[in-house]
Amino acid sequence: MPKKVLVCDDEPYILESVSYVVREEGYNVITAEDGGEALRLAKAELPDLILLDIMMPTKNGFEVCRELKSDPATRGTYIVLLTAMGQERDEQEGFQCGADEYMTKPFSPRNLRKRLHELLDTGL
């Protein structure tokens, strides 16, 4: 059974391109275009990994992250926050919300592929 990845971003072209890379690497993809949807899907689908944008409508990435990390059912889900280059302040806040790691945009598809395999195939 392929691992499941939830990709959350309100920018359709980022959502599409990240999903494309994840799908190409052989994982199942579910997508969300806002924070509320991301939270709902994360709880309902229990993905193995969440790629989470910060600036999103309804709930931002920090809020989603905080809620997931405080819920025993989703606490263990590995969360990678997607942040714009140079927003170091966001990183600080993200780690306080319990995010597991960061990836800066524009992201390198090559690095994303590599990291997906490291996280999903060698055990989180």
Add this chain to the structure above:
Amino acid sequence: MTQGPQRKDESLRQSVQSLTRELLTVYEELALLYSLGAKIGWQADEDQIASVSLREAMNISSAKCGWVVLWENETFRVPEGCRMEIDAGIVAHMNKLLLEPLHHQGKRQVLFHRLNEECQIDRPDVPARFLASCLPVAGISRGYLCLGRHHQDPIFTSADQKLINAVATLTAVELENARLQRSELEKQRLANELELARTIQQSLLPRDFCCSNFLEAAGVSEPCYEIGGDYFDLIPLGSDVCLLVIADVAGKGPPAALQAAMVQGIVHGVLRHSQEVSRLMGTMNKCILARAVEGRFITAFLATLDRAGRLRYTNGGHNPPIWIQKNGQVVEFSEGGLLLGFMKTASYPEGSAQLEPGDLLLLYTDGITDAADEHEETFGTHRLLDWASQQVGRPPIEVKENLVHTVRQFCGKSRQADDLTVLVIQYKGLSRP
């Protein structure tokens, strides 16, 4: 024939996929340039920049070997840490045989899929796939970023070429930035050293003009650059005699300044043997000839003034000093010989004058008479003599400042072209200490 809805969907899906792939390539390039920029932007050392870029380029292109070669002083140099997974001999060989001719042709990119066969390089250890991108600065290549893959590896694609081109261009910009920064620091260092040299040179000039109570003096030396080749001195020889010196070394800047310091040393040295001005000048001439650099001459004027107002002088090719008498007469001291450092047998006849209290002596260098205005007309001796006739009986400090001011005003906006030195002495009379 119309397309069915299924074919339309499929075609749309393919378009989206193709666009996404393109978008991902752009992401890859952007991410690379961001990360490379962040890594090398902090490097101040050119070799470090080249080394970081090489690692990044190898990583992104999955190259098996690589090197960076910079074109410096008409030859190729592989900087420290800029050769990876390849033998130094092969790199030198390829630089010489392959890259150097291409560099001279202005080739921006070099690509071979089967290097051995295509270039007939008969070495088993050369990489089969070879990609080199020039490091361009203002349209001129500073060298190449070279990457290699083995025979069993995929060829370098056009996407690889584009990516490596971008890395090479960014690297070249950063290399140029570092070079400019280094040259700016070097300029700053030189400027600091010259400033120090200026302080030292100014400290060699007399600061205390009250060396004898029978005369009053004021002087200034303003080099054209930070330091210059003019020198003046006021040396008491006991309590009743004072030696007046002014000298000008041909040329400007540090070389002239070094020689001016040498002249000062010689003056103080030869004073131990004689205090007669013509003998002094003769000995100075020989000393200068013994140490002089060919073609660099020195002009000098020496005079002794005693408490009784007797002036003995001689001139080694220097602008004749001006005697501004209290009675209004203005006279040039014309007695003398050839400039110093020109002929070993040169003789320096002595002239003399009897000064009256209140008489002024004006010693100066050609920076005064050769000072030119915006139309390149020089201040000249006639203007100087006219001006001198209006200075009768004035205190030396006023005379000095007035002359510098007058010359500056004459020059207007035109730049000072030569070192400028003035020494003004006023004979005060017989009074005892």
